[in-house]
Amino acid sequence: MGYWQVPLIIKSNLHSLAHSLKGHVGIEIIYGTSDEERYYLTSPHFNFEEHEYEEAYYTAKGLLYIVNGVLKLFGISKFEPYQEEVMWRINEDEAHNYPIYVSNKEKMYEKILNPFISYETEVTKNGISDYVKLAYDNDLIREVFILYNLSQEDPLYFLANVYKIQEIIDFDKNNSDIEGLQNEELNILLKKNKKFNRYINTRDGSKIFSRHGAAKEKGPEEAPLFEDINTNTVNLIHKWIDIHLEDAYKIRYNKSYKPGEILEPMTDEDYDYFL
Structure with a gap:
């Protein structure tokens, strides 16, 4: 075989x-x-x-x-x-x-x-593996991982994909019956991301990186740093994923994540178990 x-x-x-x-x-x-x-x-x-x-x-x-x-x-x-x-x-x-x-x-x-065939797995106590398991179970999460991947591959994808990620999480928050999605920290991160939208959406603001083409709309007086947008987006995604991990598998991570941080494989101490 x-x-x-x-x-x-x-x-x-x-x-x-x-x-x-x-x-x-x-x-x-x-x-x-x-x-x-x-x-x-x-x-x-x-x-x-x-x-x-x-x-x-x-x-x-x-x-x-x-x-x-x-x-x-x-x-x-x-x-x-x-x-x-x-x-x-x-x-x-x-x-x-x-x-x-x-x-x-x-x-x-x-x-x-969707690259997956039908194949069920258990929670693994490994952060990367559990994130992929969520992608198997949830198509919105799958899309966010793909969009974030492409946003880091080419600068021209970055702002457009950040906006789409924000839209997906906002849609999920407003249309899902998962109570945890009304979490205040998630709301704060989402509101902060939305403050970048004028820059993201205007050619006057973000030039060729803009989500839209040529238009008369003015960008913000002060442009945000790409790294600040990325940092908040990463934290937004991780918080959103934590909520889904808790809802789907009754686990959550106690760690906070920052771009560039190298994370070791998860151990029992990194999880809270509810069942």
Whole structure:
């Protein structure tokens, strides 16, 4: 029985992540001929037959959009495939690569929307894994992780995606029956983000980075720093996720998060249990 995997560019954080990630995504360590460690992204959502290599490839790409968004929220460098447009399959300890010669945009769009197959997991006591579990369970959370990932990939995406993230969280707060979404801290963070909107939405304010094109509307007299917008957006997302973790899995984190902070894998002391 074979399985699909994605070889990753070696980074210093992969060894610890290989021993902590569980559930919907994991990292397998394979030792080369000189005992060097090689790292491979694995997932139960790569469960396709050998002839379904295109399906496996676009599923992996879609999953990486989500996982890399989570990693960036935790201040951890993203997973990068060692080879682009190639999927690897292990059959009885032999590795075979399957190049993707023709781009299938429709399949790519489908897997960005949802790369998951039906696969239930338990709460893992690992922050990254639990965030991905939420993305599996909730399409709005999935979208926010993808949007945040892209906002950090290219400056031209940043302001537009920050605005969309704000809209999603605001919609969720106003339309969900989750009582915790009326949390005062979440409201404060959301109101602060909305104060950036005039800058975000006007070409006079944010130039080419604006969410809109050329228009007569004036921007604010004083432009906010991109880092300030990012900091508040990260804290807004984390607070929103904490509320969903508490509602869905009866856990919450006691830590606060800041951009650039390197977070260690969660332990029992990092959680409050309600059941």
